[in-house]
Amino acid sequence: SRQGVAGGMKVMTLPADSNGHVGAVNFYSYFNIFAWAGAFGQTGLLQVLFTDKNDKLVAGYGVSKGDMVGNKASMKCWVGGNSPREYASNDFISNNGEGNGAGSMNNTSFNERTGHSDFVKTGSQLEFYWKGSRIKAIIPELETVEIAKVYIYIGQYVQSNKFMTNLSLRNISYRKDKVSVWSNVPNRYAAGSVVEIDMENDKIFTNGVATNKDFVNGGKFFSIPPGESTIIINQSAFNHTPPQVELTWKENYL
Template sequence: MAFSVNFNGVELSGMVDGFTAITRNIGSSWNNSTRNRLRIGSDFINSSIGSKSITVNFIANVKKDRFVTTRNNIASFLNVTEPAPLIFGDDPNKVWYAVPDGTPTLDESSFYQAIGSITFLVPEGHAYSTYTNVLNSDNSGGVDGSITPNSDGSVDVTINNQGTLPAWINLTLTNNHENGYFGIAGVNGALEIGKREEVDGVFLHNSEILYDSDNDNQFSKLVDVKGLPNPQVASIGGVCDTNGQLGYRTVTNNWQGQTITTTGLKVTDFGSATTGLRGGMKCLTLPADSNGQLGSVNFYAWMRFLEWAGTNGQTGVTQVMFTDANDVFLAGYGIVKIDMTGNKGAAKFWVGGNNPREWQSMPFTMNNGENAKDPENNVMFNNRTGSADFVKNGGAFSFYWRNSRKTIQIPELANSAIAKVYFFIGDWIGNKNGMVSNMQLRRFWCRKDNVQKWDDLPNRYKKGSAISVTMADGGVTIDGISSITETVTGTDPFSIPPGISKLKIIQSSWNTTPPDVQITWQERIL
C-alpha cells in the first residue's frame, strides 16, 4: 500500500508517484529568552514552544500533459485559508493543523520525472490525537483513568493523559439529586460553578417546577382544545383553525447513512378546514404553587424542538404560547416556515400587551445542522440540539436564540401572570409540497420563580439536569443553554498535565448523591 499524506481530507499520494523524504524533525521549535549578566553568561527568563515546519518531498512521473495536471492538482489541494488537518500514513492517530508555507517546488528539468517539495507550517507547534478519549462510569478503571463516587457526594477522578502536552477536557456532570454548586479542582487550577452557599431548605424567594414532560408520559397532561382560538393569531385579528389533532409519535429518518429516531408531539390530523392555517392545539393549565397561588409573574420555560424539512418548499408552524387565566395572549415562541420553494425558516418571538405583534424573526436554514459554512445553518433545532427557553421577569420578556437571550420590556404586562401554555402545530392549506417532515415538540418544562416558602427548595440544578464545561474556552451550558454567568468570578478553566493526574469534584454540602461524570479530551503531542 502506498504511503499516505492526507491534507484537508485529500490524498496527496493520489496526485504524485512517490515520496522521497518527509522532514518532521523532533518536537517543535523552542524559543528561549535570556538576559545578559554584567560580565559573564546570561540569566534564563522563560522558554516557549514555537510553530513547527514539516516538509514533504515527492516525485512525479511525466504524463501526456507533461506535469500540467500535477501542478494544477497540487495547487488546488494546497489552497486553504486556515489551518487544515494533515495526517501521515505512518502515524494515523496524529493530526497536525497546518497551512502551506512558502513556495511549493516542482523541478521539471528531467523530461521523464519531476521532483518537488511542499512545506507545511503548523502554527500551534503540536499535533492532536485523531481520536477522542472518553472516561465515564462504563470504562472506569481502564487505560484512560477511573471515576470514584464518594459517600459525601464528591467524586474523585484519575485521568491518564497519554499525550506529551497538557490537554483541555470537556466535562459533563449529570445531577442525580437537586444541586446548587460544583467545585472542580485539578493540579493546574480550580473552577467553581453555581452558588456555594445555596441551601436545600430555607425561607426564601425560590423557584418551583410547575410541569416537566420527563415526568408526564407522552404529554398526557396536555388537554385537547379543538376549536378554541389560537391565542397569538387571535391577538392580531387573524384566523387559525384548531380542529385538528396533536399526538405523541415516533418518527424515523435516514440521514447521511444513519437511522435517526425521534419522539415528540406533532400534528396527526389537520382537521376539516379548507382554507388558511390549520392544525392541532393543546393546553397546559399550570398548577398552583406550594402556597396555593395560581399564575406566575416571574416564569421560566425550557423547550426542545425538532425543526427539519425533508425537502425544499415544505411549510409549517410550531408555537408555544403563554396566556393569563382568561386566555389573554402574553408572549409566544415559535418556528415558522412559509418558504414554498427553498428551505428558509425562522424562529419567531411574539409579544402581547397594548401592541400585540411579532417582535423579532430570526432566520435559519431548516436542515439538520449539516452545513457549518452556511451562516444560517440550523444549529438550534436539529436532531442533536433543539434547546430554547423563554423567561418572564415582571415586564421583561426574554427569548433564547444562539447562545444569548433577546429581551424586550412590556411594562403594561409586568403584573400579568402566566397561567396557561398553549401548543399549536399546523400548516397552511394548498401547499403542494406539504408540511415540514420533522416538526416536533420533543420536551417541555417550566417553573415559577420567586415563590416564598420554607420548603425543600428546587435548586438551580434540578435532578437530571446536565452541566457541560469546555475547559478550552471556559464555556458552560446547562441542558443545552449557554450559561457562562454560572461560573464563579475569580475561578478559571484549567488543563490536565501529561501523565496521570487527579480531579476532585464537590457539590453543595447538603447533597450527598454523587453526579454522573463523563470526561472527554483530545491528546496533544509534540
C-alpha cells in the same frame, strides 16, 4: 394574500407552587424544537405560547415555514401586552444542520442533534434564546402579569399539502423564579439534565443552552497544572442521587 393556518393545540396550566399559588411573574421555560424539512416546499408552524390565567398572550416562541417552494424557515418570537405582535424573526434554512452552502442560515438551532431553546420572563423583561444569546424585549405593562398557562400549537398552512417531515416539540419544562418563600425546594437541575462546563472558553451550558448566569460568585474556571492533580467533586447534602461526571482534557507538551 395571507395564508391561513389550521392545526391542533394542547393547553397546560401551571401547577400551584409550594405556597399554593398558581402563576408566575418571574418565569423560565426550557424547550427543545426539531424543525427539519425533508424536501423543498414543505410547510408548517409550531408555537410555544405563554398566557395569563385569562388566556391573554404574554409571550410566544416558534418556528414558521410558509415557503411552499424553497427551504427557508423562520424562528419567531411574539410579545403580548397592550400591542400583541411579532417581535422578532430570524430566517434559517430548514436543513439538518449539515451546511451544504447555507452559510450563516445553516440550521444550527433546530436540527436533529440540537433544538435547545428557552424563554425567560423577569418582570417586564422578556428574553428569547437564539444562537447562544437572548433577544430582549421590555414590555412595561407586563411587569406584574403572571404566566399561568402554556399553549403548544402545531399547524399547517391551508394552501399547502406538504407538511414538514420533522416539526416537533421534543421536550419542555418550566419553573417559577424569585418567590418570596420556598418550601420543599427541588434541585435546580431536573433529573436527566446535562450540565457542561467548558474551562477553556469559560462557558457553561445546561441542556445545550448557555447558562453562565449559574456561575457562582468567587468561582474560577481552571486548567490542570503539570504533574498529578486531584479533583474533588462534592454534591449538595439534599441531593441523594449522585451525578454522573465525565471529564475530558487536552494535553499540552511543555
